[in-house]
Amino acid sequence: MTSPPITRHACPGLHPEPLASYLAGLGLIRVLGEQADPEATAAWTPDGLVIGTAVPDLAAWLAEQYVPTPVLSPWNSGSGFGLKDREPLRALEAVLAHPSPRLAPLREAIPIAREVVSKARAKGWIAEGASGGDKSRVVLEFRNRCPDGLLPWIDAAVVLAENDTFFPPLLGTGGNDGRLDFSTNFHQRLLDVIGVSDKDRARSLATARDLIDGTEAEQLAGAAIGQFDPADAGGPGSSRFGAAESLVNPWGYVLFVEGTLLFAASATRRNQHSAGRAAVPFTAQSSPDGSASGAAGEESRGEVWTPVWTREFTLAEIRQMFAEARVSWRGRPARRAVHFYAATRTLGVARGIDEFTRYGLQRRNGLAFAAVPLARVDVREHAEVGLASAVEDWAARFSGGDASAAVGQAARGFEAAHLAYARDGGALPLARMLAALTTLEQAVGRSGRARDASPVRYAPPARPFLDVLRQAENIQELRVAAGLASCATLPRPDRAAAPSRTLRQVLLPIDPPVPGDRLQPNGPWRDAPLIPGFGSRDLAEVLADVLIWRSRAAIGERGEEKFRGVTTFRLGVPVPSADLHAFASGQLDNAMLGLFLRACLALNWRNVRHEWSPARPAVPVATLGLLQPLAAGIAADDGGDEPKLALSPDWATWLAAGQVRAVHDEAAARLRWVGWDAVPAPPAGSAGDGVWIAAALVPRCLHPRSVLSPIAKQIKPIDSGDLS
Secondary structure (H helix, E strand, O other), rough: OOOOEEEEEOOOOHHHHHHHHHHHHHHHHHHHHOOOOOOOOEEEEEEEEEEOOOOOHHHHHHHHHOOOOOOOOOOOOOOOOOOOOOHHHHHHHHHHHHHOOHHHHHHHHHHHHHHHHHHHHHOOOOOOOOOOOOOHHHHHHHHOOOHHHHHHHHHOOEEOOOOOOEEOOOHHHOEOOOOOHHHHHHHHHHHHHOOOOHHHHHHHHHHHHHHHHHOOOOEEEEEOOOOHHHOOOEEEEEEEEEEEOOOHHHHHHHHHHHHHHHHHOOOOOOOOOOOOOOOOOOEEOOOOOOOOOOOOOOOOOEEEEEEEOOOEEEEEHHHHHHHHOOEEOEEEEOEEEHHHHHHOOOOEEOOOOOEEEEEEEOOOOOOOEEEEEEEEEEEEOHHHHHHHHHHHHHHHHHOOOOOOHHHHHHHHHHHHHHHHHHHHHHHHHHHHHHHHHHHHHHHHHHHEEEEEEHHOOOOOHHHHHHHHOOOOHHHHHHHHHHHHHHEEOOOOOOOOOOOOOOOOOHHOOOOOOOOOOOOOOOOOEOOOOOOOEOOOHHHHHHHHHHHHHHHHHHHOOOOHEEOOOEOOOOOOOEEEEEHHHHHHHHOOOHHHHHHHHHHHHHOOOOOOOOOOHHHHHHHHOOOHHHHHHHHHOOOOOOOOOEEEOOOOHHHHHHHHHHHHHHHHHHHHHHHHHOEEEEOOOOOOOOHHHHHHHHHOOOOEEEOOOOOHHHHHHHOOOHHHHOOO
16 A cells, blocks of 8 residues: 655745744644644744645645644633633633534533532632632642643643642743633634634635635634734734734634643653753743843743754654753753753754744733744854853852842843853853953952852863953953963962962952861952952052052062062963053053953963963053063073062052152163163153053063063173162
């Protein structure tokens, strides 16, 4: 016996957007595969849904053979089972009186639902005309007694897990959106498409062809579509004349309800799900980025990420895709939009899904919600997004509403930057995410309650992050920022009393960890940072204060006896001298430098060894050129045992006070002592010039003599008495 020929049906009326159209496509695939052709295949194309099946005419099959899945919501008022449900009750009575055998499964379930409601009313589970009642008890009772055909609808609308009730946002709050009950509208549309006369059947066939072909030859039905198609939902402001009626193709409504059943949730305990958490397919919590058309603080029920595939799948394969709903991040199911984005970039999505349409279920038009398309998200590998896993957990502590206003604002800023990086990847989004994390740390450090509730964050190793950040165009600013953030002191001989301190532990309210303290392995919080004002004062001023602090703190540091004077930080990634001169002369983008510095301060630079490619030549700042060799320590050319010459402990304060000429003169004298003839001192600079020079002296300089060499020549040493 030969198999019937396969027909490929193009359905230009069914597209991934709006949500109602996507769900109608799913519904058509589902009922066709269950009732007519299990081997039927479906794929989404730019021109719409394409179905390959042995059924020769999809519209005719719908109009003549389709058997509706029973859908009832006796736990909702407005579903036809309430004492005041007039129109919904008429629809139920019409279904019971309808002669078509195709409605038999629905007719058989209605008496059972009425018995459950009667029992619920007697026991007080339903409070008619007032708030209260126990919807979960009604759902559980109905689920235990209803025919098996109703289970997909119940599990798509309500999920009972232990003592909690979850409402998957796709179907509102248990199969209704405010006063609009989806089940009773489904019954009314079934009465439209399953007629009893030849005229009814002809119209049903014509509206089915309209839906599949994307035409509107037949008049649409005046009926509510709810949140699924905002453009056709009608209501105030939906027309140039004020308000338009909501119009739907009745087959479109019937099939989109059928399509929602593939989203049936499961409360089954699986290893990857937290206890008591409903496993709702392709559903996420609402996210801070919202929609481009939205308003600040717009209420959202959550998000639905609808999978789109271009390879032909059978219903069994599609059902498996929805049952597994494999969108995993770090080995756990994605529950937030940022995790969905990360999963699509790190191969955490079920094979065969090519993209998602991301919908936000936002409150619009008073109390009504609308499925707003937020993005089309391609599934493509972007491995660097995995770096977010190293920093996101600590910030997640503050995503709730219990934090102070400042901490909450900073947490929302991190969430938005985190999502942007997971979505786009790249150097600048990574920098913004890390910078937002540092901002959050500062806010937590200023909040006593937040400090007490959370330990100091673990800073991940900088190397993998640096590999991505180096892709940025503002490479000079990044080199200076990395040089600053990696600065660290050497510990004093008694490490327990004076351990090594990083710039992160200077600018943020954090102390170095105490050896052996297992309760605070990342260090304890401080009431205030050692150097205040990072983020609220000019960066150069803050760094000048760092140099002043360093000049005082270096005395007594391990190995400092090798120097006559004090050096700057002994540890850190050296910065090309030309970049530091560009910084001191105001040639860098200070906003970008501040961004990169905040980003780099979120990382641990211990043991990072990196030498940058040669920087572009910069116009040298003469005083800075004289000070850079001293900041590193410079010895006489005769190679004697005398200590290396370094910076005077007072120079940082002089520079911050604008005494640039005095510092220049003393530095020139010190350099002449070791064999360098410095250029004549420049005109006395302003206080601002000295601040910038002091700031540029904080990081270690790569090849500190490289700028001094062209502007100085070697001469014989002078008497030590000439030293200041």
